[in-house]
Amino acid sequence: MPDLYQHSIEVIMAHQAASGGYLASPTFADYRYCWFRDGAYTAYAMDLAGCHESAHRFHDWCARVVNRRQAAVERAIAKAKRGEALSESDYLHTRYTLDGHESDDETWPNFQLDGLGTWLWALVQHAQLAGLEALPLTWREATLLTARYLAALWQHPCFDCWEEFGDRVHPYTLATIYGGLRALTSLGLEGEWRSVPPLIRAHVLERGVHNGWLVKSIGNPAVDASLIGVATPYRLLAIDDPLMQATVTRIETELRREGGGVHRYATDTYYGGGEWVLLTAWLGWYYAEMGEIEKAREMLAWVEAQADAQGNLPEQVPRTLTAPRYLEIWRQQRGEIANPLLWSHAKYIILWHFLHLPGS
Ligand code: BGC
Numbered sequence: 300m301p302d303l304y305q306h307s308i309e310v311i312m313a314h315q316a317a318s319g320g321y322l323a324s325p326t327f328a329d330y331r332y333c334w335f336r337d338g339a340y341t342a343y344a345m346d347l348a349g350c351h352e353s354a355h356r357f358h359d360w361c362a363r364v365v366n367r368r369q370a371a372v373e374r375a376i377a378k379a380k381r382g383e384a385l386s387e388s389d390y391l392h393t394r395y396t397l398d399g400h401e402s403d404d405e406t407w408p409n410f411q412l413d414g415l416g417t418w419l420w421a422l423v424q425h426a427q428l429a430g431l432e433a434l435p436l437t438w439r440e441a442t443l444l445t446a447r448y449l450a451a452l453w454q455h456p457c458f459d460c461w462e463e464f465g466d467r468v469h470p471y472t473l474a475t476i477y478g479g480l481r482a483l484t485s486l487g488l489e490g491e492w493r494s495v496p497p498l499i500r501a502h503v504l505e506r507g508v509h510n511g512w513l514v515k516s517i518g519n520p521a522v523d524a525s526l527i528g529v530a531t532p533y534r535l536l537a538i539d540d541p542l543m544q545a546t547v548t549r550i551e552t553e554l555r556r557e558g559g560g561v562h563r564y565a566t567d568t569y570y571g572g573g574e575w576v577l578l579t580a581w582l583g584w585y586y587a588e589m590g591e592i593e594k595a596r597e598m599l600a601w602v603e604a605q606a607d608a609q610g611n612l613p614e615q616v617p618r619t620l621t622a623p624r625y626l627e628i629w630r631q632q633r634g635e636i637a638n639p640l641l642w643s644h645a646k647y648i649i650l651w652h653f654l655h656l657p658g659s
Pocket residue numbers: 323330334336337460461462640642
């Protein structure tokens with residue numbers, strides 16, 4: 300099998316279009332798009348790997364996508380301020396074709412705010428890691444527009460990072476917006492949106508906590524593995540905050556079985572609800588930040604063991620399942636589990652880096 304780290308970079312490079320967009324997965328028909336969410340984590344991984352040009356081209360793609368929709372975004376902001384309902388044509392979608400067009404495939408919902416928060420955060424990481432002295436003008440325009448959009452809409456229910464439960468507000472989504480806006484603030488950019496992160500934090504602490512842990516969505520006390528993101532990387536909570544630690548313990552207890560990989564949430568039915576590669580790497584990233592190196596290495600080893608003979612990492616592994624009978628149903632409807640999934644490779648690269656920092 301090829302060296303997984305190097306191969307991961309190659310997989311990502313091979314599936315970045317000339318436009319700069321990254322394909323979520325080349326083999327899975329539904330994923331032949333570029334998502335802000337997947338792409339932003341992928342760009343961050345490429346920055347960590349020193350491939351700044353690749354990350355730069357992705358951020359350029361995002362800025363073009365956003366700037367081209369300036370009129371719709373302004374409309375969304377104005378409507379939100381007036382308390383009016385938004386229509387489908389006002390939203391920034393979560394994914395686009397590689398040449399930056401909206402998809403007409405209705406399989407997945409479009410109104411998801413987390414990818415945009417992640418994008419702002421990843422763009423600022425890029426600026427720092429690649430040593431940019433100033434943001435290109437088009438990036439500045441797009442990030443400020445996105446910041447105003449997120450600041451106007453953050454309280455609206457929207458689909459979560461798994462593209463589900465669109466009638467709810469999700470602490471993970473709020474954390475991405477918090478992290479994205481705070482990152483922009485660190486670049487010294489000005490705007491009314493700067494007052495929003497403390498409001499988001501207060502809201503999560505007031506409404507997003509039940510029995511001493513963070514919840515999947517406001518009003519739903521279940522746990523969801525994406526909540527790792529509240530601390531790693533968005534720092535709405537410190538990594539060692541007791542609330543964060545209790546949440547991670549609950550993720551370990553309820554969403555990870557027999558030392559395997561991490562499930563998304565306990566009632567997941569997508570492809571039977573298998574063990575997700577990117578979530579296992581994400582948990583390892585959290586442990587690496589906590590200095591719990593043995594645990595982080597355990598996650599890295601588990602992820603490495605999921606690579607196929609070509610070195611490709613899938614989205615999920617049907618080893619233990621939360622809803623076994625759905626595996627076949629999804630396979631018949633949509634084909635085999637996406638493999639390779641760029642976001643899985645990206646999270647592997649990120650974990651690898653956090654384990655190879657000086658002192659780890
Ligand atoms: C996942 C999303 C992801 C998309 C593309 C969906 O099934 O739930 O988180 O962005 O696939 O990888």
